[in-house]
Amino acid sequence: MLLIHACGFVVLAFVLAIPSTDAKVVGFDACGSLIRPVGEVVQVDLTPCDSDPCVFHVGDNVTAKITFIPEDIVQEGLFEVVAIFASGERLRWPLKNPFACEDHNLKCPLKAKEPATAIIQTSIEKIPGNYKIVAQVYMADTVQRNYVFCFRMPVQVTY
Numbered sequence: 001m002l003l004i005h006a007c008g009f010v011v012l013a014f015v016l017a018i019p020s021t022d023a024k025v026v027g028f029d030a031c032g033s034l035i036r037p038v039g040e041v042v043q044v045d046l047t048p049c050d051s052d053p054c055v056f057h058v059g060d061n062v063t064a065k066i067t068f069i070p071e072d073i074v075q076e077g078l079f080e081v082v083a084i085f086a087s088g089e090r091l092r093w094p095l096k097n098p099f100a101c102e103d104h105n106l107k108c109p110l111k112a113k114e115p116a117t118a119i120i121q122t123s124i125e126k127i128p129g130n131y132k133i134v135a136q137v138y139m140a141d142t143v144q145r146n147y148v149f150c151f152r153m154p155v156q157v158t159y
Contacts, residue, residue, distance in 0.1 A: 023063075024049035031136060031150035038141075039070040039148040042115065053132070053154035059123070066118045066137070068149045074110035075143040076101055079120065084134040084152070096122065100139055130158045 023045045031037075046054050047063040056062055077100030083091050101108035105119035118139070138150035 023047040028151040028153040035150045037147040042067040055156045082136040
């Protein structure tokens, strides 16, 4: 995940997974009753991560590998990441490429009820201060207009 802070703006993004000894399978929770996905997240691996929650430092190249099972065929999709601060403030951050079927290890159309693994990559840019946030990550099916998956996990970004 990526957090960029500039002039009061924080930007969070997920990153492409490359196998590493620093990879950690991280815990996550469902997004709650407002978002009801039609698929299931099986596992989330973050690199580098050696603590719970994961702590990312400025300059880190961060990798997320999300294994999930879509309930239905997915023709096209979008990824989105939202940071939720302790104050309740929610900030949506654009990803370098939010299109799920481009540059994320997915071969669309995704088959129903078959595991797929999305790989997303970015680096942590210069930020002042430390942030403990809850990252909400989801994939939306743009054809069926539903959520394929949605999960939340705590992370920390430090300068």
